Amino acid sequence: MLRTLRSTRAVLRAPAAPQQQRRALSIHEYQSMELLGKYQIPVPRSVAAHSPEEAFKAAQSFEGKGMVIKAQVLAGGRGKGHFEGGLQGGVHLIKTAEEARDYASKMIGHKLITKQTGAGGRICNAIMLAEMRAPAHEYYVAVLNDRATQLPVLVASNQGGMNIEDVARDTPDAIITTPIDFEKGLTNEKALEVAAKLGFSSKELEQSAADTFIKLYNLFKDKDATQVEINPLAESKDGAVLCMDAKLGFDDNAEFRQKDIFDLRDVSQEDPDEVEAAKSGLNFIKLDGNIGCLVNGAGLAMATMDTLKLNGGNPANFLDVGGGATAEAVKTAFELLLSANPKSLFVNIFGGIMRCDVIAEGIIQATKELDMTVPLVVRLQGTKEAEAKQMIKDSKMKIFAFDDLDEAAAKAVEAAAKGSL
Ligand code: GDP
Numbered sequence: 001m002l003r004t005l006r007s008t009r010a011v012l013r014a015p016a017a018p019q020q021q022r023r024a025l026s027i028h029e030y031q032s033m034e035l036l037g038k039y040q041i042p043v044p045r046s047v048a049a050h051s052p053e054e055a056f057k058a059a060q061s062f063e064g065k066g067m068v069i070k071a072q073v074l075a076g077g078r079g080k081g082h083f084e085g086g087l088q089g090g091v092h093l094i095k096t097a098e099e100a101r102d103y104a105s106k107m108i109g110h111k112l113i114t115k116q117t118g119a120g121g122r123i124c125n126a127i128m129l130a131e132m133r134a135p136a137h138e139y140y141v142a143v144l145n146d147r148a149t150q151l152p153v154l155v156a157s158n159q160g161g162m163n164i165e166d167v168a169r170d171t172p173d174a175i176i177t178t179p180i181d182f183e184k185g186l187t188n189e190k191a192l193e194v195a196a197k198l199g200f201s202s203k204e205l206e207q208s209a210a211d212t213f214i215k216l217y218n219l220f221k222d223k224d225a226t227q228v229e230i231n232p233l234a235e236s237k238d239g240a241v242l243c244m245d246a247k248l249g250f251d252d253n254a255e256f257r258q259k260d261i262f263d264l265r266d267v268s269q270e271d272p273d274e275v276e277a278a279k280s281g282l283n284f285i286k287l288d289g290n291i292g293c294l295v296n297g298a299g300l301a302m303a304t305m306d307t308l309k310l311n312g313g314n315p316a317n318f319l320d321v322g323g324g325a326t327a328e329a330v331k332t333a334f335e336l337l338l339s340a341n342p343k344s345l346f347v348n349i350f351g352g353i354m355r356c357d358v359i360a361e362g363i364i365q366a367t368k369e370l371d372m373t374v375p376l377v378v379r380l381q382g383t384k385e386a387e388a389k390q391m392i393k394d395s396k397m398k399i400f401a402f403d404d405l406d407e408a409a410a411k412a413v414e415a416a417a418k419g420s421l
């Protein structure tokens with residue numbers, strides 16, 4: 001079910017503003033760099049700073065050779081992004097500690113807006129400084145799980161850098177995908193084959209790239225990663241293979257055995273309402289319509305939204321209460337649903353493990369305590385359905401109850417259009 005929900009989320013969010021995905025934890029670049037270092041994966045020397053003054057001090061050790069200052073937000077496309085305060089670009093090449101302080105003051109405390117953050121952007125609370133190692137060529141490398149082969153794959157391209165999305169769209173042949181045996185890992189032979197195809201300027205560098213691929217996979221496997229993306233992996237002008245940017249994702253289901261990684265979670269990069277929902281054991285997904293949906297189960301969530309769409313409506317969000325929610329959690333659920341100012345609310349519950357009477361109790365509590373004026377359409381079926389219906393009836397609340405999904409959805413759409421019933 002988590003799997004379904006994860007893909008649901010990906011599909012639903014792709015076109016709009018994708019938020020941080022809680023089901024695949026992301027960590028900051030400076031944390032990723034440290035982790036890569038532990039695997040002896042070659043990275044430029046780097047250090048994080050959380051204030052302009054800290055950046056000034058840290059930058060002193062890089063003066064002379066020059067350095068790169070990079071905004072730390074959990075989103076890609078920083079290089080081409082812009083700050084709310086006006087600064088263009090989340091990655092800059094600089095020379096002095098004074099410049100580091102100046103850029104840090106324009107980055108820290110400001111929101112960076114990139115292709116991946118949506119218009120709201122994401123707050124930058126830290127910067128990373130890295131020693132200057134000029135790239136002679138930029139490559140793209142990633143380890144991912146591949147649905148088609150049901151294996152991890154190494155994805156590589158010799159046209160890495162900031163335009164990789166265009167490369168994938170316009171010249172898909174420039175991307176090499178190599179399946180990896182999950183247990184055995186990446187063999188030196190295969191890794192070398194990929195490195196040779198990418199093309200490095202010497203046999204030594206080719207071997208160094210191959211070693212890097214192997215270690216990236218080992219990290220991927222050991223740490224229960226869902227994604228290890230290096231863009232760019234560079235051949236530097238001073239003759240080294242280096243990972244210059246890393247975006248790592250980790251499977252939330254592995255939290256219990258990856259404590260050190262999950263301790264790095266930064267909730268300032270997540271949607272506060274979704275964080276709140278997770279605390280109550282609820283799955284909350286924001287969308288861009290005007291009908292709030294309370295459901296149980298990912299499948300029913302999909303069916304509910306499809307039915308609303310078929311009836312000409314558009315969900316504002318959906319909240320999956322799962323199987324074990326209490327009446328109190330249902331009330332929290334309503335608070336979250338209402339935060340989007342929906343024009344109507346649609347409750348569609350199939351009572352199995354989740355009992356309809358518990359939902360009804362939560363609904364009635366919420367309607368009373370939250371002073372709800374939004375029209376509420378309810379469809380309850382299954383365990384303790386009769387009791388639930390009686391409770392709603394006895395409450396004398398203005399709740400519209402239906403047995404048929406299509407009728408209920410049509411009513412919710414009508415209510416949203418009119419703003420009342
Ligand atoms: P992204 O836009 O969020 O993926 O940020 P990146 O970290 O990939 O930075 C964007 C671009 O800045 C890269 O494609 C490189 O050209 C450049 N860049 C990033 N890190 C370094 C670095 O450590 N050294 C140098 N010289 N350039 C870098």
Ligand code: MN
Pocket residue numbers: 077161231232245
């Ligand atoms: Mn990058």
